[in-house]
Amino acid sequence: MVPPNTVTAQTNAIADQARLLRLATWASVSTALVLILAKLIAWGLTGSISVLASLVDSAMDLGASVLNLLAVHWSLRPPDREHRFGHGNAQALAALGQSALIAGSALFLGAEAIGRLLQPVPLAATGVGVAVILFAIVATLALLAFQRHVIRRTRSPAIRADSLHYATDLATNLATLLALMLAGQGWSKADPLIGLGIAGWVLVSALRLGWEAVDLLMDRELPDADRARILDLASSVPEVHGVHGLRTRRSGQRAIIQLHLVLDDDLTLANAHRVALVVEAKICALYPDADIIIHQDPSSLGAEPGEAMEP
The missing domain is CATH 3.30.70.1350 (Cation efflux protein, cytoplasmic domain)
Structure with a gap:
């Protein structure tokens, strides 16, 4: 029999982690929806491949965040007759699914960037694009700060995977901002070149995320x-x-x-x-x-x- 104070500590810790995990998943979905709307407007006004890259990245983030929300909800269910150790590995499965989504977005972005290099298209309304991307950077930084707090408290693989998405999204936004500023100065090839670099970064992130998910599913030892x-x-x-x-x-x-x-x-x-x-x-x-x-x-x-x- 476990001492009562230990049982109380475990119960409180589990309840606190569940609350943080649910908050983190809803914050992620809400942020992704807002960023998609803002970037969709910016892409329509600018025609920038870098803005499109950032938009696709945010769309992948939304899909991954919804997947995370469902996985976290499932993983928080108590153990049952068929799952004596609980449902926690649903989070690792979600992380593995997210890695596939991210890899798909990277390949799409790479193809679009190469196409734009071969057939350049002038950008318009770069000022609007810059303003939208600045807003996206601030929103992403706020979400990342909250996710870092949740990861520190829960060590959740699903939230860690989601945080990696948004860290990638932050890098994408910064690169997009640079591309728009250079394009505004007449550097026409900066936009597709930076878009191609973003695609490479996203692909590397996807591979790393997938490897970590496989480690969890293969019962890797603690550090x-x-x-x-x-x-x-x-x-x-x-x-x-x-x-x-x-x-x-x-x-x-x-x-x-x-x-x-x-x-x-x-x-x-x-x-x-x-x-x-x-x-x-x-x-x-x-x-x-x-x-x-x-x-x-x-x-x-x-x-x-x-x-x-x-x-």
Whole structure:
């Protein structure tokens, strides 16, 4: 049985994370809708390929943000008979889907930029385009600041993926702003060249995002620094003579941690259980929402066959 104060901390942490995740997804969708409308107007007035690139990027952001909203809603459902560990991997699936959307937008932008290089088209109303892109930059910066706060509190892969979209969108907006300013000075090829550079940046971001999503779906271990901290916390309890069999992974923003404690042979079952609760409480202080499984081993057995002791 987990101590009541630990249960309360876990419940409060999960509720707070759920609230932040829902706010972040709705903020993302709302921002994308506003930016699409503004950039659509700017593209209609300027005909800029860079503005079109930024518009397509925002359209992909909207699709990804809606996907995120649905995935986060699904991932926050409690465990059920078919999903004992919960539905957290829905966020990793959403991140993988987003990477495909981003890669598609990159290929589209690259094709449009190459076409504009081969058949240049003069830009118009660059002043309007500059004003719209400046507005987009401010709105994106505000959203990124909020998403950074949510990621720090929840470690959500879906929000991290969405934040990467908008970081890419910010870079796209800055590049578009530069392209419009150079085009206004007579540098006609600056617009498609910068649009092509944006496409390359977006494609690289998509590949990185997809790789991170695959890592989550393949149950990649937590970072070495986090694993070392878990081992240190477990080993700090006086009755614990060793820790081995540490296995970790993430399901959405929730860490899943399994480990074995080496205890005295003559320790009673009740005392062994008490030691495990102390270790669990220490780990929960580091990961308040973690799903922790602890197994107790008598010291006379040492490590299990074929399993090396953790350092």
